[in-house]
Amino acid sequence: MKKAITPRNEDYSQWYLDIIEHANLAENSVVRGCMVIKPYGFTLWENIQSALDKMFKDTGHTNAYFPIFIPKSFFSREAEHVEGFASECAIVTHYRLKKDPNSRGLIVDEAAKLEEELVVRPTSETIIWSTYKNWIQSYRDLPLLINQWANVVRWEMRTRLFLRTTEFLWQEGHTAHATRQEAIEEAERMLNIYAKFAEDYMAIPVIKGVKTPNERFAGAEDTYCIEAMMQDGKALQAGTSHFLGQNFAKAFDVKFLNRNNELEYVWATSWGVSTRLIGAIIMTHSDDKGLVLPPRLAPTQVILIPIFKTEEEKSLVLEKLNNIKNQLLNNGIRVKLDDSDDNSPGWKFAEWEMRGVPLRLALGPKDLANNTIEYARRDTGEKQSLSQENIVDNVKNYLENIQQNLYNKALAFRESHTFDANNWDEFVEKIENGNFVWAHWDGTTETELKIKELTKATIRLIPLDIKSENGTCILTGNPSKHRVLFARAY
RNA sequence: CGGGGCAUAGCGUAGUCCGGUUAUCGCGCCUGCUUUGGGAGCAGGAGGUCGCAGGUUCGAAUCCUGCUGCCCCGACCA
Structure with missing residues (x-):
């Protein structure tokens, strides 16, 4: 078994890295x-x-x-553009290497110096x-x-x-x-x-x-x-x-x-x-079990897991699942059948959950007997045994439902972590606890920077659908005509 | 660039303080058998210039010197 995924609430950034690895x-x-x-x-x-x-x-x-490659001089044409990118550019200065006379390695051939350096594009x-x-x-x-x-x-x-x-x-x-x-x-x-x-x-x-x-x-x-x-x-x-x-x-x-x-x-x-x-x-x-992908972008939308004991069961189960796989493929659904012999069903369940596959269908001897198949959705963990009829429609509904549910969950999370702040203490408290905060700002860069210095929060944006509202700047008390969005950011 | 830490098998590690036969353990890998409805079990096996270069010593993963690389924290940012 791979090392477990670090829980979100224990170390969020380690959790993020673990998900990518797993x-x-x-x-x-x-x-x-x-x-x-x-x-x-x-x-x-x-x-x-x-x-x-x-x-x-x-x-x-x-x-x-x-x-x-962009000629270095191009960057100095637009004054602000230079300033923005000069400090983070990779620059090509030579176009040839040669054998190092003092070792077995290679060194830059100084004779092959470019007349004008080339910048590896940071933007074009x-x-x-x-x-x-x-x-x-x-x-x-x-x-x-x-x-x-x-x-x-x-x-x-x-x-x-x-x-x-x-x-x-x-x-x-x-x-x-x-x-x-x-x-x-x-x-x-x-x-x-x-x-x-x-x-x-x-x-x-x-x-x-x-x-x-x-x-x-x-x-x-x-x-x-x-x-x-x-x-x-x-x-x-x-x-x-x-x-x-x-x-x-x-x-x-x-x-x-x-x-x-x-x-x-x-x-x-x-x-x-x-x-x-x-x-x-x-x-x-994603959650503590691993990646969770929205169905519309998931490389694999549906994973099929066979369950069997005997060779006979195996061939019956696989025959059924291959049939289902083809039906789904013919309907444009990205589906994969994990028919490898190397791992147990339990291992496969965990593996594909970790990789964020939105929907899992499992089929075994019991299902063959009852003409059923098990649907398990990644977003809620909910499992349901349904008839083998209408698989294509069921799968489409599930995927649509999961897509919508992920959006709704994310929206609900954001809404429950978004607040108006009307004074400095309230502002600091909401920012400290990891929230989006709508607050008044006096419109000066000076105030913006001061707030960043004090709280690490930056102004993420001035909303497009702006609502006029007279108020006073959260920091300076100067007049403001609308709120802007503050948060700590990546 | 400032401050802290680390370097031992594909990965994660023990051993380093206090030098001493064949470098520890787990995962993974290979072979065989048994397994398979929530990360299977047993048996056997392969895999190491102990980051690099010097030095001390009868003897170095371990002590000394130099170097290199990486990670974390801060300043920069899609």
């Missing part, structure tokens, strides 16, 4: 801060990708690919806008709606599997528009797509909003975000969409002729989600 999602690689995404974890990512990719394409976007705005300059001349070239699936590198000081790794996988959309209004609409459209994906596929309720200037993306005029609550009450930013104004157009001199034959700078957006979403799924739904 569910076979990923592991640390020999390279510090970089993870190996194992087949099961990567299939989950592929399912995320394909659902999102369809949503992007349905809204008119197409995929393209830009280089992983700069290389993409330098390319867009050549692609855009007229209003007829707009809007330009492009997405790229890629890896990026940010040399973070401390890393955690999926949540923050040195290299991570993501998608980044980069769009160009003729008007300010159109670009803002695009940024909001993509935020809504992220929110819909989070809620409909990941079963994670999110709050939509705008970042404060302090939390804004380097080079953006506005950063929109969705924030989700994890089971320890901390916030996780699950997606961002930026209205970039004309900052990158100006930095890379991207202009177009409008209908009136006037030269104008292009308006831009960029938006992205990453493998961090897998961390969000883990931390939202």
Whole structure:
């Protein structure tokens, strides 16, 4: 038996790591801060990708690919962008190794020094806008709606599997528009797509909003975000969409002729989600028995477990289960039959629970005699013996039900951990206990930073569906016209 | 970069203070038999440059010196 999963309430971050290990999602690689995404974890990512990719394409976007290397000078074109990323870049300085004359090893060949260093992309705005300059001349070239699936590198000081790794996988959309209004609409459209994906596929309720200037993306005029609550009450930013104004157009001199034959700078957006979403799924739904996956994204939605003693029973049970498997496959359900001889049914139950498979069907001699089959759902642990009739419909109902239940549970959890705070003591107490807190803020970065210093809470967002309400800042007592969302965050 | 810790089989570890035959145990792995409705049992077996390099010693996982790597806490962040 593998080492048990550390309970959530004992050590939340160890629990998180144990889930990843036991569910076979990923592991640390020999390279510090970089993870190996194992087949099961990567299939989950592929399912995320394909659902999102369809949503992007349905809204008119197409995929393209830009280089992983970006000339260093590109980063200094946009002042805030440099500042945001300079401190966490991997840089290529040479292109050749040679034999070390003093040992059997290899050393960098100093003769092969690059004239201009190349930065391994931490994000692709700069290389993409330098390319867009050549692609855009007229209003007829707009809007330009492009997405790229890629890896990026940010040399973070401390890393955690999926949540923050040195290299991570993501998608980044980069769009160009003729008007300010159109670009803002695009940024909001993509935020809504992220929110819909989070809620409909990941079963994670999110709050939509705008970042404060302090939390804004380097080079953006506005950063929109969705924030989700994890089971320890901390916030996780699950997606961002930026209205970039004309900052990158100006930095890379991207202009177009409008209908009136006037030269104008292009308006831009960029938006992205990453493998961090897998961390969000883990931390939202899983329990002390292991991973819990939402059916719509689970690599395996249904696991079939045979139970038998004799060879004769075995062949009858397997025949039945293969038949069921084919019915489910023909109906587009991702199903797997665990017919290995190596492990007992009990072992298989535990194993597939740990790996988060939403629904388990077990069939043994008793079921053969009674024409029944046992349904066991991962989210509630509930087991039910049903007739073998209507398996496809039953399974579909179960999966739909589990998907909905996971969302409802996560929403109920968030709601029971969200409060209004009207004075400082109340604010500190609610933050300390791991909650989302709506509170008044005087709108200054100074106050925001002071609150962060005192409580480790940050302003997660200013809500999109803002409710006007006169109040006074939780810290300074200065007037405020609406509440903002505070929480400790990942 | 500051502070703390660790390095022994694929993984987790005992032994290190106080040097002494063949380096401990569990998991996992291999073979066989019995098992299989909630992580099976028994028997046998394979697997080690004790992080690296020096030194002390008749003798080093153990003592000394240097190096390297990793983990945790803080400053940075999708």
